[in-house]
Amino acid sequence: MDAKTDMEKQQERIRIKDIARLAGVSVGTVDRVLHSRSGVSPASRQKVEEILKQLNYQPNMYASALASNKKYAFACLLPDHSEGDYWEDVEKGMSQAVSSFSDFHISLDTLYYDQYEFGSFVEAGNRLLESNPDGVILSPTIEEETSHFVCLLQRLGIPYIFIDSNIPKLNPLAFYGQHAQKSGYFAARILHMLARESSGIVLFRQIYEGRLGSNQQLHREEGFYDYMREHAPGLKMWELNLYAKQPGQDEKLLDDFFRSHPQVNCGITFNSKAYLVGEYMLKHHRKDFHLMGYDLLRRNVECMKAGTIDFVIAQQPTMQGYNSIECLCNHLILKKKIKPCNYMPINLISADNIDFYFDAHTYE
Amino acid sequence: MDAKTDMEKQQERIRIKDIARLAGVSVGTVDRVLHSRSGVSPASRQKVEEILKQLNYQPNMYASALASNKKYAFACLLPDHSEGDYWEDVEKGMSQAVSSFSDFHISLDTLYYDQYEFGSFVEAGNRLLESNPDGVILSPTIEEETSHFVCLLQRLGIPYIFIDSNIPKLNPLAFYGQHAQKSGYFAARILHMLARESSGIVLFRQIYEGRLGSNQQLHREEGFYDYMREHAPGLKMWELNLYAKQPGQDEKLLDDFFRSHPQVNCGITFNSKAYLVGEYMLKHHRKDFHLMGYDLLRRNVECMKAGTIDFVIAQQPTMQGYNSIECLCNHLILKKKIKPCNYMPINLISADNIDFYFDAHTYE
DNA sequence: CGTACCTTTGTGTGCGTGCACAGAATGGAT
DNA sequence: ATCCATTCTGTGCACGCACACAAAGGTACG
Numbered sequence: 001m002d003a004k005t006d007m008e009k010q011q012e013r014i015r016i017k018d019i020a021r022l023a024g025v026s027v028g029t030v031d032r033v034l035h036s037r038s039g040v041s042p043a044s045r046q047k048v049e050e051i052l053k054q055l056n057y058q059p060n061m062y063a064s065a066l067a068s069n070k071k072y073a074f075a076c077l078l079p080d081h082s083e084g085d086y087w088e089d090v091e092k093g094m095s096q097a098v099s100s101f102s103d104f105h106i107s108l109d110t111l112y113y114d115q116y117e118f119g120s121f122v123e124a125g126n127r128l129l130e131s132n133p134d135g136v137i138l139s140p141t142i143e144e145e146t147s148h149f150v151c152l153l154q155r156l157g158i159p160y161i162f163i164d165s166n167i168p169k170l171n172p173l174a175f176y177g178q179h180a181q182k183s184g185y186f187a188a189r190i191l192h193m194l195a196r197e198s199s200g201i202v203l204f205r206q207i208y209e210g211r212l213g214s215n216q217q218l219h220r221e222e223g224f225y226d227y228m229r230e231h232a233p234g235l236k237m238w239e240l241n242l243y244a245k246q247p248g249q250d251e252k253l254l255d256d257f258f259r260s261h262p263q264v265n266c267g268i269t270f271n272s273k274a275y276l277v278g279e280y281m282l283k284h285h286r287k288d289f290h291l292m293g294y295d296l297l298r299r300n301v302e303c304m305k306a307g308t309i310d311f312v313i314a315q316q317p318t319m320q321g322y323n324s325i326e327c328l329c330n331h332l333i334l335k336k337k338i339k340p341c342n343y344m345p346i347n348l349i350s351a352d353n354i355d356f357y358f359d360a361h362t363y364e
Numbered sequence: 365m366d367a368k369t370d371m372e373k374q375q376e377r378i379r380i381k382d383i384a385r386l387a388g389v390s391v392g393t394v395d396r397v398l399h400s401r402s403g404v405s406p407a408s409r410q411k412v413e414e415i416l417k418q419l420n421y422q423p424n425m426y427a428s429a430l431a432s433n434k435k436y437a438f439a440c441l442l443p444d445h446s447e448g449d450y451w452e453d454v455e456k457g458m459s460q461a462v463s464s465f466s467d468f469h470i471s472l473d474t475l476y477y478d479q480y481e482f483g484s485f486v487e488a489g490n491r492l493l494e495s496n497p498d499g500v501i502l503s504p505t506i507e508e509e510t511s512h513f514v515c516l517l518q519r520l521g522i523p524y525i526f527i528d529s530n531i532p533k534l535n536p537l538a539f540y541g542q543h544a545q546k547s548g549y550f551a552a553r554i555l556h557m558l559a560r561e562s563s564g565i566v567l568f569r570q571i572y573e574g575r576l577g578s579n580q581q582l583h584r585e586e587g588f589y590d591y592m593r594e595h596a597p598g599l600k601m602w603e604l605n606l607y608a609k610q611p612g613q614d615e616k617l618l619d620d621f622f623r624s625h626p627q628v629n630c631g632i633t634f635n636s637k638a639y640l641v642g643e644y645m646l647k648h649h650r651k652d653f654h655l656m657g658y659d660l661l662r663r664n665v666e667c668m669k670a671g672t673i674d675f676v677i678a679q680q681p682t683m684q685g686y687n688s689i690e691c692l693c694n695h696l697i698l699k700k701k702i703k704p705c706n707y708m709p710i711n712l713i714s715a716d717n718i719d720f721y722f723d724a725h726t727y728e
Numbered sequence: 729c730g731t732a733c734c735t736t737t738g739t740g741t742g743c744g745t746g747c748a749c750a751g752a753a754t755g756g757a758t
Numbered sequence: 759a760t761c762c763a764t765t766c767t768g769t770g771c772a773c774g775c776a777c778a779c780a781a782a783g784g785t786a787c788g
Contacts, residue, residue: 015744061467064744065745185716190557356546393736393738398776432777433742
């Protein structure tokens with residue numbers, strides 16, 4: 001029966017056809033209004049817009065994607081990385097998203113650069129632009145170069161998303177990552193519980209070419225010191241710089257430090273390389289040292305299971321990757337409004353709850 | 365041009381039409397094979413199945429949902445609850461999912477029962493069955509009655525999902541919730557850090573009609589004791605039963621306990637009612653007591669901000685709700701394979717990282 | 729050989745939307 | 759009034775799939 005009551009119809013989804021009928025125009029006109037195309041008289045436009053608002057019309061995105069049959073090419077610019085690294089999880093999340101939204105005809109091209117060679121970032125950026133992508137995802141690890149690159153994207157009208165760390169003034173379409181300062185603050189609370197009153201804490205830092213690796217690291221440190229200033233002003237703290245690239249050198253630095261500071265039984269790294277210290281402890285059979293770090297890298301996980309890393313703060317890299325692709329789809333295809341700043345949860349992981357944090361499962 | 369190279373076509377999505385052409389049959393026949401309907405000769409069926417497997421055909425679920433135009437009614441059976449409660453977040457997740465999958469024409473009907481009146485569960489269950497739903501979500505809080513109810517569902521061929529707690533032998537289509545034993549174990553690790561060596565720990569328990577509220581609570585306790593047995597066998601522990609329904613009575617019990625055990629400065633609840641103790645501490649201006657609990661109820665959050673609850677373990681109720689609806693869609697509409705056991709992360713929340721855990725944002 | 733009946737296969741329409749194209753209306757110039 | 763240009767509006771097909779219906783082929787029986 002065509003003669004359904006209004007009661008029943010209320011539940012039904014409103015279609016373009018319905019809007020057209022109510023506005024006394026054809027679906028073509030409604031379509032033009034919806035996509036703000038030209039060729040509609042002011043009177044019709046206003047009438048249609050009125051009805052749209054009144055009925056709170058939501059297009060059927062599946063029908064829309066089916067009909068428009070466009071292809072979207074996304075591109076991603078990441079630091080190059082090896083197996084078991086942080087960025088691998090980010091990529092995993094992105095490829096999960098690509099396959100989950102494959103019916104939208106999206107594709108993803110990932111380009112890599114050497115985080116410590118600025119030239120390689122620029123070069124990768126140029127290659128990316130050549131492919132003329134519809135949306136870009138990148139991590140603003142190098143502020144200066146990112147700034148330049150983002151200017152080009154803006155000029156071309158290509159939306160870009162930041163993951164992992166943020167530079168708000170370069171206003172990306174969205175940011176997915178952790179609130180670094182607050183995560184440092186939280187880490188401090190936990191480490192403070194681990195630290196005995198009498199002893200002290202050592203901060204292991206990562207130095208490249210004479211400067212700290214990233215803003216992330218700096219903000220985490222800030223948060224850490226903020227907490228300690230408020231809650232444990234008397235606690236002694238040391239900073240020890242490590243260099244990752246020359247393992248022998250780091251080992252010697254650690255030897256020297258612990259020889260001259262035997263009472264220190266607590267430490268933290270504000271980057272993902274806690275395993276450098278954890279593996280050192282393992283090698284020297286020191287199980288009494290309490291260590292914290294960041295990110296569920298394979299080597300960190302192994303240290304946690306072996307007992308030389310107590311806790312790690314995870315920042316859901318897989319979810320970051322997944323969400324950033326989803327965000328581009330929402331923006332470009334479904335024209336949804338995007339939330340610009342999206343902080344990931346600050347997760348505390350120990351050997352006990354680690355099994356529930358490989359967030360892969362969430363998005364099969 | 366119709367004459368695309370195979371190279372190009374490889375990237376394209378395979379359609380039913382393609383399968384039909386390659387198998388030398390019509391799309392109707394392929395359709396029949398895909399939906400395992402009758403009326404296909406063994407020869408054709410085999411040929412089509414072969415091609416399907418060979419090309420790993422994945423149907424376009426959007427087109428499929430669009431064409432089939434079926435309506436799905438889901439039903440949900442939950443303990444009744446007041447504002448700011450745990451179940452409210454579960455419901456929030458479910459309604460977010462319903463609106464995010466609204467193009468699949470799903471609807472959700474939620475029924476409530478009194479958790480402590482078994483008869484009301486049965487009555488709500490019967491009302492639910494009358495509406496003849498396509499899928500059911502419930503929390504098996506009462507084992508006996510749930511078992512009966514689930515039998516009925518099985519007989520009717522209606523799939524059901526458990527959230528929050530699990531009874532594997534009633535084999536639900538899927539379970540979304542926390543690994544209770546391991547979460548208790550993890551909680552113990554944290555509380556052990558909070559507890560000074562010299563003092564002891566009190567376990568506040570929730571008693572209804574002479575027995576513990578739920579299996580969840582029991583398993584958490586188990587995990588907690590497991591940890592303590594392994595890592596702090598000497599630590600003294602007490603159990604104090606509370607009754608929630610008579611606040612005056614609880615206050616007296618707490619008074620008595622702390623008068624006779626002034627050295628105890630640490631406690632935990634294995635249900636969501638930590639605020640009973642937190643608010644007591646607030647009232648008596650005791651800030652030196654370390655308290656842990658479960659779930660981000662409004663009253664718990666307030667205690668955390670006031671400083672009388674140190675940590676809470678959260679179990680992502682919103683995500684549980686969202687995922688359970690998503691699961692029914694995947695199973696009934698998209699015919700995807702379902703993962704039967706889905707453990708939520710074991711999240712540790714303090715006042716510092718709480719802002720990042722109202723998981724609403726994730727699914728706008 | 730015609731008819732009835734069953735099994736197997738092919739075709740056509742519609743789901744809600746995007747978009748190209750055709751058609752109608754308007755206004756101005758001749 | 760006629761013609762053309764311009765603006766505005768309506769129609770029809772396509773997207774990939776589900777499902778109803780029609781058609782074709784085969785078998786049995788009078």
